[in-house]
Amino acid sequence: MDIIFDPRAGQISPIRTARFAAPEKKADQTPEQSQDRLELSSKGRQAAAEAPGPDQIWVNMTRDELMSMVREQLGEQKLEVNWNATVDPDGQIWCKSYFDSYISQITEFRDAAEGAIKDYYAGAFQEALNSPLGRDLPSQLNFIAAKYQCSWSGYFDAGMPAGERQWTYTQVRAMLTGSGLRLNDPYALKDIHVPTVEETSKIARQAANDKINELVRQAKEASGISN
DSSP: EEEEEEEETEEEEEOOOOOOOOOOOOOOOOOOOOOOOOOOOHHHHHHHHHHHOHHHHHHSSSSHHHHHHHHHHHHOOOOOHHHHHHHHHSSSHHHHHHHHHHHHHHHHHHHHHHHHHHHHHHHHHHHHHTTTTTSHHHHHHHHHHHHHTOOOOOOTTSSSHHHHHHHHHHHHHHHHHHHOOOOOOEEEETTTOOOOOOHHHHHHHHHHHHHHHHHHHHHHHHHHHOO
């Protein structure tokens, strides 16, 4: 027991510690359990006990039986074959077909363009060969310079547009000297389509794809596949 001295009261008052009532213990509550049960018959219990588990199936198999089962399961799976990789595993055939087509297009255009240029300037070329200044190369070059570039010359062709005069001089000079013709001539090539890089690349890609498709067709045919 504890005591406290209160000077105002003039006496000692006993103080007792308060105690709370202990909570009543309640019976343990358990969730209601279902009363439904599944019972097997005696034959069902016997069959379940005798049925082999997955591990037992594998253990009881011989090696040949196991391999046979694996082959059978794999045979049921149809794997998709990458025929492009089969006929062209490193892509070399596709690349070669692409560049062959690209170069072929350039060569074809160059031949057609050079033929058109020579036809267009055939008259001017013959005139230069038979130059009144002489039939040697320096005289021929002097003649075309006088006719197409020197406005003060007596041979100057003032009736020809300036742009066409410059192109005539450039192309005829190339024909006389055997140097390369300019293949972007707007006058000589006005009736010829000049392919762009994009057009040439598109045709080359299609040619390469067609080559691979043909090889795939042949490979499938050799394997007995119809499509």
